[in-house]
Amino acid sequence: MKNQDIENVILFQIDKTSKISKQYSQREFDQKKLGITIEQWILLKIIEETQPISQRELADKSLRDPASITRTLDILEKKQLIQRKPIPNNRRQYHIELTIQGNTFVKNNMEMIKAHRRKSIEGLSSEEIESLRTILLKIQKNMS
Numbered sequence: 277m278k279n280q281d282i283e284n285v286i287l288f289q290i291d292k293t294s295k296i297s298k299q300y301s302q303r304e305f306d307q308k309k310l311g312i313t314i315e316q317w318i319l320l321k322i323i324e325e326t327q328p329i330s331q332r333e334l335a336d337k338s339l340r341d342p343a344s345i346t347r348t349l350d351i352l353e354k355k356q357l358i359q360r361k362p363i364p365n366n367r368r369q370y371h372i373e374l375t376i377q378g379n380t381f382v383k384n385n386m387e388m389i390k391a392h393r394r395k396s397i398e399g400l401s402s403e404e405i406e407s408l409r410t411i412l413l414k415i416q417k418n419m420s
Contacts, residue, residue: 290415301392310385311355315340317389319348320357320374324382328361328371357381 282288298314305312312320322337323329329337335345349372352358357378360370374382397405 286415290412297392297396300395301389304388304392308388312352312357316348316352317385319345320352320378320382321389323358323372323374324379327373330363330369331372332369334372352378 301317302314305314305317318338319334322334326333326337331342331345331349334349335342338345340348349358349360353360356375359373359375361373363369363371400408
């Protein structure tokens, strides 16, 4: 492979795209005074889709380390968006679920999230979107 400057490295572009999209969403979260970060939203959405979920499963699914998950869950619990429920016969783990407030919060903000998703693929054909998805999945498989 020929020596490339960083702007031409595909992994750099993927990382840059991820950061730009998170910054875009965070700006809107802040403007709407939602009081959460993108990272917190991602965890809320994973919990909403898979609840109940253990902290270990949440860390695996979100690709985050368990210590940062613990800190984020503490914050979400203080905001009364999630609750930890003991798992029977397991004193070390908890099931994590959204509270009624948490469910309402996710539902109330999904339209904005869907708008962000639409914005991200603006100008792309359905064939381009499917090709991009296929390419990204191949890269993920290569790097796993």
